[in-house]
Amino acid sequence: MSSEELVTKVRAYVLSNFPVADPGAVTNEASLMDLGIVDSTGLLEVFEWLRDEFSIEVLDAEMVPDNFDAITSIAAYIARKTSAG
Amino acid sequence: MGDRGEFFSSGPRRLYGFLHEPRATEAPLAIAPAVVVFVHPFMEERQDAHPFLRSLAGQVSARGLWAMRFDLHGCGDSEGEWEDSTVDSWREDIRAACDFARAQSGVERVILCGLRFGASLAALADVGPARVPLALIQPVVKGVAYSMDMLRAYLAAEMVLTKKAGVTRDALLERLRLGQTVNVFGYHLTAAQFDGIRAVDLTTALTAYPARSLVVDVVKTPTARASNELTALVAAMGSGATLARAVEPQPLHVEGKVHLTRAEQVELALLGWLETLDQP
Numbered sequence: 001m002s003s004e005e006l007v008t009k010v011r012a013y014v015l016s017n018f019p020v021a022d023p024g025a026v027t028n029e030a031s032l033m034d035l036g037i038v039d040s041t042g043l044l045e046v047f048e049w050l051r052d053e054f055s056i057e058v059l060d061a062e063m064v065p066d067n068f069d070a071i072t073s074i075a076a077y078i079a080r081k082t083s084a085g
Numbered sequence: 086m087g088d089r090g091e092f093f094s095s096g097p098r099r100l101y102g103f104l105h106e107p108r109a110t111e112a113p114l115a116i117a118p119a120v121v122v123f124v125h126p127f128m129e130e131r132q133d134a135h136p137f138l139r140s141l142a143g144q145v146s147a148r149g150l151w152a153m154r155f156d157l158h159g160c161g162d163s164e165g166e167w168e169d170s171t172v173d174s175w176r177e178d179i180r181a182a183c184d185f186a187r188a189q190s191g192v193e194r195v196i197l198c199g200l201r202f203g204a205s206l207a208a209l210a211d212v213g214p215a216r217v218p219l220a221l222i223q224p225v226v227k228g229v230a231y232s233m234d235m236l237r238a239y240l241a242a243e244m245v246l247t248k249k250a251g252v253t254r255d256a257l258l259e260r261l262r263l264g265q266t267v268n269v270f271g272y273h274l275t276a277a278q279f280d281g282i283r284a285v286d287l288t289t290a291l292t293a294y295p296a297r298s299l300v301v302d303v304v305k306t307p308t309a310r311a312s313n314e315l316t317a318l319v320a321a322m323g324s325g326a327t328l329a330r331a332v333e334p335q336p337l338h339v340e341g342k343v344h345l346t347r348a349e350q351v352e353l354a355l356l357g358w359l360e361t362l363d364q365p
Contacts, residue, residue: 033245040242040270041129041339045235054311063240064250 006075013049014071018042024032028071043068056081088146090162093155095131095181098174100153101162101350102182103198104189105146114356119194120151120186121220124179124210126201128235129270130338134200136346137337144352148330150359157206168266169275172206172281183217185275187215196362198355201225201338214314219298220355221287221297223337226284230364234280235269242270287318289346294322299358301351303331329354 032038050056113330142152159167199207204224243251333351
């Protein structure tokens with residue numbers, strides 16, 4: 001899956017699973033935590049989705065905002081984890 | 086009479102329960118009188134699942150059975166501090182709730198229905214004198230994994246709040262070992278609770294379970310994989326156990342895009358199973 005396709009897939013997941021008042025206002029680089037779209041329980045849901053959809057188990061050391069704070073960062077994290085095989 | 090909330094005792098603890106009287110406003114289930122006692126899930130999940138469990142209890146009473154919901158010690162409207170509870174005291178609370186439900190309804194037959202860790206506790210409650218029928222909705226089968234998920238919830242909350250890398254689960258385990266608590270969504274998890282939860286293994290505890298039982302695997306899409314864990318649990322429980330699958334796009338116990346107030350496929354699974362209880 002290309003990086004663009006990953007971003008599209010992550011964006012579709014976020015917008016369909018979390019409360020978003022104005023999807024058009026959420027850029028792919030925006031902080032999902034600052035916008036209040038993904039909170040701590042939401043983050044756990046993202047981890048569950050990563051496990052179900054990509055067979056990715058998020059390690060404790062990987063639980064940093066750089067990996068999960070925006071649609072692009074989640075997509076980049078998936079790309080790294082899946083290419084690491 | 087009618088639906089009513091009341092306090093009752095579980096040893097020294099005062100718990101709040103809510104009884105739904107049978108209404109039979111819809112076609113009554115063709116089974117002998119029974120009271121279905123519902124056990125809620127834990128922590129944030131309890132709050133998010135509340136409307137669903139309230140609705141489920143209402144559906145049971147609408148089909149002619151008693152239903153009772155209650156709050157475990159330190160949860161909801163029950164008294165006490167959550168951190169003073171243990172797995173054993175939660176099991177006592179369930180037994181007390183069943184005794185209260187029997188006394189209030191005048192019906193001896195109890196059926197236990199729980200969601201997530203509430204289902205696990207219901208399965209382990211041993212409400213006697215004989216083992217009671219169990220309806221387990223998405224039960225936590227292995228406490229080891231669930232307890233580590235609790236610690237992960239702490240890490241997630243810390244990451245969202247501080248926007249930086251926090252401690253590891255190993256560090257949290259060390260805190261518990263030193264007698265400190267870990268704040269998981271506002272609940273102060275103690276070492277005793279953590280150890281008790283870790284020890285839960287339903288596949289072992291329910292092997293050859295003698296009463297009829299239902300396990301509901303709740304999935305988000307029709308094509309989702311079946312839970313290997315729940316399939317193995319039902320196999321271990323034996324021929325009296327039934328595995329049902331409910332497709333619910335919205336999680337029952339997690340706040341999502343829409344706040345879930347009904348889960349129709351879970352209702353169908355539970356009511357359909359209840360209808361079979363007295364069949365040979």
